[in-house]
Amino acid sequence: MIRAEINMKKAIIVIDDEKIILDSLKKEFQNHFDLTYDFEFSESGEEALELIEDLISDGYQIPLVISDYIMPNMKGDELLIKIKNSLPDTYNIMLTGQATLSGVTNAINKAGLYRYIAKPWETNDLVLTVKEALKSFDKDRELEYRRKQLEIANENLLKLDTAKTYFLNLLSHELNTPLIGIKSAVDILKYDIHNEELIEMLDLIAESSQRLKKFTDDSLFLTRLLTDKYEIKPSEDSICSLLKDSLRVKKDVINEKNINVEIKCSPEDIIVKFDFTLIKKCFDIIIDNAVKYSPSDSNISFRLSLENNVVKFESLDSGVGFNSKYLENSFSFFV
Numbered sequence: 450m451i452r453a454e455i456n457m458k459k460a461i462i463v464i465d466d467e468k469i470i471l472d473s474l475k476k477e478f479q480n481h482f483d484l485t486y487d488f489e490f491s492e493s494g495e496e497a498l499e500l501i502e503d504l505i506s507d508g509y510q511i512p513l514v515i516s517d518y519i520m521p522n523m524k525g526d527e528l529l530i531k532i533k534n535s536l537p538d539t540y541n542i543m544l545t546g547q548a549t550l551s552g553v554t555n556a557i558n559k560a561g562l563y564r565y566i567a568k569p570w571e572t573n574d575l576v577l578t579v580k581e582a583l584k585s586f587d588k589d590r591e592l593e594y595r596r597k598q599l600e601i602a603n604e605n606l607l608k609l610d611t612a613k614t615y616f617l618n619l620l621s622h623e624l625n626t627p628l629i630g631i632k633s634a635v636d637i638l639k640y641d642i643h644n645e646e647l648i649e650m651l652d653l654i655a656e657s658s659q660r661l662k663k664f665t666d667d668s669l670f671l672t673r674l675l676t677d678k679y680e681i682k683p684s685e686d687s688i689c690s691l692l693k694d695s696l697r698v699k700k701d702v703i704n705e706k707n708i709n710v711e712i713k714c715s716p717e718d719i720i721v722k723f724d725f726t727l728i729k730k731c732f733d734i735i736i737d738n739a740v741k742y743s744p745s746d747s748n749i750s751f752r753l754s755l756e757n758n759v760v761k762f763e764s765l766d767s768g769v770g771f772n773s774k775y776l777e778n779s780f781s782f783f784v
Contacts, residue, residue, distance in 0.1 A: 457510040460487045461579075464497045464528065465517040465544070470568075474515075481576045486512075486583070494523030498531065511539050512586035513579065518545035518553075526553070529560035538589060540582040542566060544575075610676060617672055624665045631658045670730070681724045688721045688728070688760060689714040689753055695732040696751075699740050706745040713752045721760055735764050742768035 461478075465471050471490045478488050489504065491497035494516075501511060514532055518525035529541045543556055546568035556562040563585075564578050635655045642648060673679040689712070696703075696710060703710055739749050747767040754761045771779060 458487065458508060459485065460489050460504050460509045460511055461583075462489050462491065462497055462501060462504075462511060462514045462516075464491045464494065464515070464520070464525075466492050466520040467517075468492065470517070477572055477576070478579075482579075494520055494525075494528035494531075497528060501532065501536070511536055513582050514539055514541045515544055515579070516541065518543055526556040526560065529556050529562065533560040538586070540586050542578060542582065544568065544570065613672075614676070614678070617669055620665070625662065628658050628662045628665075631655075681727070683722045683724050685720055685722045686725065688719050688723065689717070691725070691729055692732055692751060692753060692762075695729055695736055698733070699736055702740055706740070706743070706747075708740065708743055708745070709748045711748065711750045713750065715752075715754045719753055719755050719760060732762075735762075739764050739766040739768065742766070744768075 463471065463474055463478075465474070471492065475488065475490060482488070487509070489500055491500050497514075497516070504511060514529065516525040516528055520528075525543050525545060529543065532539060532541065540563045541556075541560055542563055543553065543565045553562070553565050556565075563582050566575060566578060632655060635651050635658075639648060639651050642651070670679075692714075693712065696712070736751070739751075743749055743766045749767075750763075750765040752761075752763040752765070754763075
C-alpha cells in the first residue's frame with residue numbers, strides 16, 4: 450500500500466491572504482519545478498482545509514504545506530497544527546515577515562515546523578528548502594515502505610518457521626514409530642530363526658533402521674540448534690567422566706575390533722560448566738569417527754587437558770586420515 454502511495458498524485462498547498470504574494474510564488478514555483486507536483490493556492494486557512502479535503506478525496510498525496518502566519522480568522526500556526534493532526538507525515542514551512550516568537554514556537558512544538566522563512570524571501574533559499582522538504586518526505590515514505598515490507602517478511606518467516614517445526618515433529622513421529630516396530634519385529638524373528646543367511650538379512654534391516662533413526666534424530670537436533678529452539682542448560686560436572694560415559698556406548702565395537710583405548714586427563718578430574726547434551730554429542734561424533742576408521746588391533750588415545758581455563762580435547766588414532774581435498778568440507782552438515 451505504501452509503495453502505491455509513493456506513486457500517487459502529489460499536491461503542494463500554498464496559503465497566503467495576499468493575492469500578489471500567491472501570484473509571485475506561483476511564478477517562481479513554475480520556473481523551478483516540473484509537473485511531478487501540482488501547486489494549489491489558497492487565500493485563507495479555512496479555504497486551505499477544504500482544498501486539502503477535496504484533494505485527498507481525489508486521491509492526492511500532500512507532501513508539503515507552505516503557509517503565511519498573519520491571516521484573518523486563522524493564523525498560520527493554528528492552521529499548520531490542524532493540518533499536522535490530520536496529515537502527520539506532511540512537511541510544513543512558515544513563510545512570513547510578521548510571525549511572533551510564540552507563534553513560531555507553537556508551530557515547531559505542535560505542528561513539527563520544518564522551516565521558517567522570513568519575507569521578503571530569497572528565491573534560491575526558498576526553492577532549495579522546498580526541494581529538501583520534498584526529498585525528506587519521499588525518503589520517509591520509502592523507509593516506511595521498507596519497514597512494512599520487513600514486517601511482512603518477518604511474519605512470513607515466522608509462519609514458515611512454525612510450519613517447519615510442525616513438519617519436523619510430524620516427520621520424527623511418523624518415522625520413529627515404524628522404526629521401533631521394525632526393530633521389535635527383527636528382534637522377535639532373530640529369536641526364532643537359525644538360518645544364517647536370514648539372520649544376516651535381519652541384521653542388515655536392523656542396521657539400516659538404526660541408521661535412519663540416527664539420521665532423523667540428528668536432523669531434528671540440528672534444526673533445533675539452527676533455529677534457536679534448543680535451550681542451553683549449562684551445569685558444572687566432570688568432563689572426564691562424560692568422556693568415559695561416551696566411550697562405554699562404543700564398548701562393543703571397540704572390543705569387536707580389539708582396539709586399545711587410552712584416556713588421559715590432566716588434571717585427573719576437570720570440572721567444567723557445560724551443556725551435557727551438546728558436549729556429549731561432540732564426544733560421540735569424535736569417538737565414533739575414531740573407532741570406525743581405526744584398523745583392528747590398533748590404539749586410540751583420547752586426551753583432555755586444562756590450559757589457561759581452556760579445555761583441550763585431542764583424539765589420536767591410526768586411521769588413514771582425511772584426504773586434503775575433503776578437509777574444507779569436514780565440518781559441513783551431514784558430510
